[in-house]
Amino acid sequence: MRRPVALRLHATLATAIVGIAVAVALPSPQASAAVGAATGYATQNGGTTGGAGGQTVRATTGTAIHAALCGRASSSTPIVIEVTGTINHGNTSKVSGSSCNTADGVIELKQISNVTIVGVGSGAVFDQLGIHIRDSRNIIIQNVTVRNVKKSGSPTSNGGDAIGMESTVRNVWVDHVTLEASGGESEGYDGLFDMKDDTQYVTLSYSILRNSGRGGLIGSSESDRSNGFVTFEHNLYENIDSRTPLLRGGVAHMFNNHYTGLRESGINSRAGARAKVENNYFRNSKDVLGTFYTNERGSWQVAGNIFDNVTWSATGNENYPAGPNPTSTTTVGIPYSYRLDGASCVPDIVRQTAGANTGLKVSNGSCSPQTPTPTTPAPTTPAPTTPPPTTTPPPSGGTNLSLASGAGADGSSKADGTSYGNVRDGNLGTYWSPAGSTGTVSIKWGSATTVSRVVIREPSGTSGSIGSWQLVNNDTGAVLASGSGAGQITFGATSLKKINFRINSSGGTPRVGEFETYAS
Template identity: 75%
Template sequence: MRRRVARRLQAALATLALAAATGAVLSAPSASAATGGATGYATQNGGTTGGAGGQTVRATTGTAIHAALCGRATSSTPITIEVEGTVNHGNTAKVSGGSCNTAAGVIELKQISNVTIVGVGAGAVFDQLGIHIRESSNIVIQNVTVRNVKKSGSPTSNGGDAIGMESDVRNVWVDHVTLEASGGESEGFDGLFDMKDNTQYVTLSYSILRNSGRGGLVGSSETELSNSFITYHHNLYENLDSRVPLLRGGTAHIYNNHYLRINESGINSRAGARAKVDSNYFEDSKDVLGTFYTDAAGYWQVSGNTFDNVTWSSPGTENNPAGPDPQSNTSVSIPYAYTLDAASCVPSVVSRTAGAGKGLQVSDGACSPQTPAPTTPAPTTPAPTTPAPTTPAPTTPAPSTSAPSGTNLSIGAGSDGSGKADGTSYGNVRDGDPATYWSPAGTTGYVSIKWGSPTAVSRVVVKEAAGATGRIGSWRLLNADTGAVLSSGSGAGAVTFARTTLSKITFEITGSSGTPQVAEFETYAG
């Protein structure tokens, strides 16, 4: 017992010493410096509160930020890190610890949860140094500037992304930030706000993205379609060539943004992506909406937008602009409440609220800025790759194996999913053959059934391949159109839920006792 106490005391003293040496100041738990609460898709899937309710730490260097992460009791202990000053390569070193996984030359938020990074005082600038978010959840980044992050030349950081998310990331709210570069790819810069490899439930709000070749992408290729449920609102996109954003698959809600001088292409919906584009103001720009540089079509629902001096190119094999008279070619359901400002006042309200150092003001829904009150919700502790569902227990006490009546709607439908193991196929879950199967690339992942038009479903049956029964542990059943959780539980079998009309339904495996093998993912109307 004495040895354990001594070891803990030594660890605590070491953390204090490291904090002092790196410029971190520890304080007692207090209200978060972050203001307001998350909006958009970041409110779903259990919500996004960051480090609310935990300890608050002041940091003036990147090393101090890493030290604060490493000084926590666990990788999910809530913490708010208030940053002031300039963070750069020279003051950002790797720090080791059981509650962190950091690297030199980049702010590394890896395999952690429940963290807020917020700029305070005279402001926080991440100069030529990007922010990684990897295998993490419940992250808030607010009121900071990230500038001139390079992927080539010197110095390099974060693959060239100002803020980049990758590998099983859930619930991130980025708010009132300024992301900027000084040129395009030929000058060594890449994306300002990128999401890849199963990143979901993200909101970018009241932010500025400017002076770059690429605004940001969702999905790294036409076959990497695991990213979804992203909201962009009240942002200024200024002097960007393209990707504002580039969407490969998934669902995005894009509203009340001001697009100014988009030089080549704007919202690029590709590979089956579905974007709801509401009350934005597009100004002095070209091809602000459509499918570009590919023949893999994407879709959009448009309403209330203003197109001010926007030019449109002619359609081609790999060029499908939505204009000059943009019309909806899909419908997108949004699961959260929001208030639209009229597009006509978007340039004004965005200019007064968006970006770092604007007092964290937001629109009141009637085009007037206001400062929201600080919020101090209780901390949450979702796991990095298995966040808590937004709905309670499944509608049935436990899956059963009884066969439903009616037609299996999966036969003849489409399918896709997260990574797949060699020799397996998404189509195997809808071919009616129990001898074929899909396996994720690891022990978790998801597979979806999709239809060309909205389809009513109230029951599914998940069957494991012979010889692999019992491997599926925890799972969630999702309305892939909206991100809503229809049911959750453990083990394969039949699940009944409230009748829902949707175009795509997803079975997400969040825990397993080995590599799952899903032989059939059957869907039924009743």
């Protein structure tokens, strides 16, 4: 039997955790914290491995979870936090440290990366306490229950969301969780699973969402279209008013989910969103797919679904149900491999596998449950929130004019934490991203400068983030070159004061590490 030893916390944390149950370090990474692997869109953009390869600690309070985060060497040091017992307002306090940014009354995963939170033992329950993910990446949440989180009344937590993500979140896998409320907005509750303000590459799998007015959303308003690439598979949505989910912009993939007791509407694709909806089972519900409560319509691709006692309202202003005979209105390409259970067995396989404390069972792809083989992956370092500084190697054949005295940079927009100047600092550890999936970044000079070659470099740890582009002479509006992806661009020698790199498409949020310019 293993014996826990005290977690060595920084001295600055010691006084913050006196009198509480603290996290304890376990001698080595535990297999129980690394069962299975991410699926769906969480496998893209470098993948989602959480705290794999890092220290494993045990926590029985919310403060201990915060203390474990704050006790790391850095905000990106991998860690697996095994949680047991009930986490609530009474045992969740802010802890300070250089590797964390926590708060009272909420599990705060802010400005961090490479973290796994997994329920073990007799189970982990977050009671009236939400999990907030902000400005973070590579996060796994597995085998926990989050219940009765309120945005009004007492106590309140996380804006009423059981799990909420916002502001440049990347690569999150939420698996085998139970998210539940005890009513709708009028009773003080909000969404069970919300994503907004540039949240991408997320998978929700083998989970239960129930007894709530709102299942969840992707995008906080019709203009918040920077989110997407979300997979929902083998989940149970039960006794929900609407939003299973509400999708504003972006792409989502829903397969092998069981939806039952949806009272007002279900998958609400709107504001240009595209949803691939296949081999799901809809039962005893109303308006399970369509565009609702807006005239800004979305689209869907449907295949293999079963509609069992589903009713449909009439089409009208701000109401565009997909039924009674749903047909595809778009096509959605899926970049990852996946196995489909037949829709007829979905209620049964979801009943046996979904939710916390079900043994982390999954489908074998033939409608039978199986337990994944425990794994302890070797240490990995996914792309961090701020990549390590790397000096840009100079290409042969001239001086990079972007670094010349009097050169500058600007653009159309910039995501939080990025800067136009990062594309001309000679450092691939910094970068610029637009505030969405498209945008322009420019190099400019105080006087006319002759340019005939450009090199676009993605930052360290990134590849394939840039889709189609145009290189434009800002002085005249002339297109100098067009193409896709990063690399070297040559064109006829042109005298100009400002040159624009305009990104017209991307598979997510594109990143430009360096925008180099050369005379020859």
